[in-house]
Amino acid sequence: MQPRKKPSSECPAARTLESVGEWWSILILRDAFQGCTRFEKFQRSLGIAPNILARRLKHLTAQGMFERRLYHKRPNWYEYVLTPKGRDFFPVVVAMFAWGNKHLSPKGKSLLMADRASSRAVEPIIVAAGTLTPVTPDNVVLVPGPKASPDMLRRLGSMRALRPDSPPT
Amino acid sequence: MQPRKKPSSECPAARTLESVGEWWSILILRDAFQGCTRFEKFQRSLGIAPNILARRLKHLTAQGMFERRLYHKRPNWYEYVLTPKGRDFFPVVVAMFAWGNKHLSPKGKSLLMADRASSRAVEPIIVAAGTLTPVTPDNVVLVPGPKASPDMLRRLGSMRALRPDSPPT
Numbered sequence: 001m002q003p004r005k006k007p008s009s010e011c012p013a014a015r016t017l018e019s020v021g022e023w024w025s026i027l028i029l030r031d032a033f034q035g036c037t038r039f040e041k042f043q044r045s046l047g048i049a050p051n052i053l054a055r056r057l058k059h060l061t062a063q064g065m066f067e068r069r070l071y072h073k074r075p076n077w078y079e080y081v082l083t084p085k086g087r088d089f090f091p092v093v094v095a096m097f098a099w100g101n102k103h104l105s106p107k108g109k110s111l112l113m114a115d116r117a118s119s120r121a122v123e124p125i126i127v128a129a130g131t132l133t134p135v136t137p138d139n140v141v142l143v144p145g146p147k148a149s150p151d152m153l154r155r156l157g158s159m160r161a162l163r164p165d166s167p168p169t
Numbered sequence: 170m171q172p173r174k175k176p177s178s179e180c181p182a183a184r185t186l187e188s189v190g191e192w193w194s195i196l197i198l199r200d201a202f203q204g205c206t207r208f209e210k211f212q213r214s215l216g217i218a219p220n221i222l223a224r225r226l227k228h229l230t231a232q233g234m235f236e237r238r239l240y241h242k243r244p245n246w247y248e249y250v251l252t253p254k255g256r257d258f259f260p261v262v263v264a265m266f267a268w269g270n271k272h273l274s275p276k277g278k279s280l281l282m283a284d285r286a287s288s289r290a291v292e293p294i295i296v297a298a299g300t301l302t303p304v305t306p307d308n309v310v311l312v313p314g315p316k317a318s319p320d321m322l323r324r325l326g327s328m329r330a331l332r333p334d335s336p337p338t
Contacts, residue, residue, distance in 0.1 A: 010279040012269025013199050013262055019273055021195070021265075023186050030182050033306045045324070064272075082306075085272050090306050091295040092268060093182055095260040096190075100181025103233075103254050104188055109314030110179040110321050115297065116310045122297040124304045126260040128284065129292040132301050137202045137251075137259050141285045145270075145278030152279050155214070 010152050019063055020089065024048060024056045029065070029086065030093050037079035038071075065089065091126070098124045179321050188232055189258065193217060193225045198234070198255065199262050206248035207240075234258065260295070267293045 009015060020026065024046070028036075031045045043053055057080055060066045065086035068078045094113070101109050113122045126135045133139070144153055178184060189195065193215070197205075200214050212222055226249055229235045234255035237247045263282070270278050282291045295304045302308070313322055 011199070011266075012274060012278070012280060013266040014196060014269075015273040016265040016269035017192055017195060019269075021192055023190055026186060026190070027183060030180070034311060087306055088271060089268055091264040091293075091304075092261065094295055094304055094309075095264045096185040097180075097182040099258055099261060100183075100185035100188075102257060104184040105181060105316070108316035109181070110317045111181060111325075112312050112314045113304070113309050114312045115300075115302075116308050119312070121312075122304060122309050123299070124260075124295050125298045126263055126293050126295050127301070129294045131284075132296065133284075135260075135263055135282070135291060135293045137256055139285050140263075140282050140291050142203060143281050143283045143288070143290075145281045147274070147277035148279045156280075 010149060016092070020060070020065070022056070022059075024052060025060055026093065026096070028053070028056055028060065029082075029089055032066070032080070032082050032086065033090055033093060037069075037081055038077075039080075042080075060086070094124045095126065179318060185261070189229070189234070189261075191225070191228075193221060194229055195262065195265070197222070197225055197229065198251075198258055201235070201249070201251050201255065202259055202262060206238075206250055207246075208249075211249075229255070263293045264295065 009018070020029070027046055028042055031042055036042050036045060039050075039053065039057070042048070042057070043050060046053065048056075057066065061068055061080065063085075064083055066080040067083050069081050071077055071079045097111075097113065101111070113124065114120060115122050127133060128135055128140075142156060144156055148156075178187070189198070196215055197211055200211055205211050205214060208219075208222065208226070211217070211226070212219060215222065217225075226235065230237055230249065232254075233252055235249040236252050238250050240246055240248045266280075266282065270280070282293065283289060284291050296302060297304055297309075311325060313325055317325075
């Protein structure tokens with residue numbers, strides 16, 4: 001059975017996975033958010049094979065998440081700088097970080113996120129811009145956008161979003 | 170060159186990828202957040218091969234993200250219900266959804282997230298619990314936790330976190 005392309009490519013989360021959803025890509029972005037820009041630095045941090053790292057950096061640059069910038073002439077050396085599109089990926093990494101710290105740190109936390117100014121630990125949560133009310137499976141629902149296809153409309157109709165009255169036990 | 174296990178397994182974002190970072194797993198969770206619980210429903214929605222779906226559901230159940238629940242006897246049929254740990258993964262999917270909608274919807278949005286009560290569109294952002302200030306690469310920094318290894322301490326020292334004064338151009 002072949003994956004049905006349409007619904008997946010119509011779903012923005014699936015599009016994100018198609019575009020960036022690769023183990024190494026996300027770790028490369030994670031390091032970029034910590035200030036990594038140079039090939040050697042990424043390689044040291046990730047312990048990744050050079051050919052794989054080169055391929056991922058090329059892909060992320062082609063995707064418009066990195067901009068290649070010359071930082072040394074003769075020989076020409078380039079660094080990889082996050083674009084605004086790349087920086088916008090930060091919440092995905094932060095959400096993975098928070099979930100991992102909460103659920104996959106049985107022996108205690110090795111890393112914490114802290115406020116740069118106050119140095120206080122930061123617990124990231126997702127809220128709705130404007131109202132700042134938490135975004136949970138119970139209080140949000142997916143609705144068709146202006147470009148929803150008939151297939152997507154059917155798909156949404158066939159799915160019952162999680163409701164507060166039916167939480168998992 | 171082999172991946173260096175320690176830093177990756179010490180980083181909660183990397184742990185998350187190791188545990189759930191698989192294309193299908195994230196789409197399965199996405200559908201679960203929309204109310205999917207049954208094998209056939211996941212299969213129809215994802216267009217995924219039954220053997221792959223079975224393997225991913227088994228893995229996510231073993232990871233404690235789904236609880237298998239009997240919903241029909243003789244023959245015994247089971248459904249897959251999100252556990253609290255599984256529900257906590259919601260922000261990751263939401264962040265991917267938001268990024269995909271912002272950056273990968275050139276022809277317009279097919280899907281929107283809306284508030285269940287008001288039906289108003291929801292733009293998810295990530296903020297610090299308590300202060301509700303936005304979490305960005307500029308205002309947060311990674312700091313060692315109580316269980317940080319010497320390797321992690323060195324690693325953190327070697328990385329310059331992104332600063333407001335050095336945004337990508």
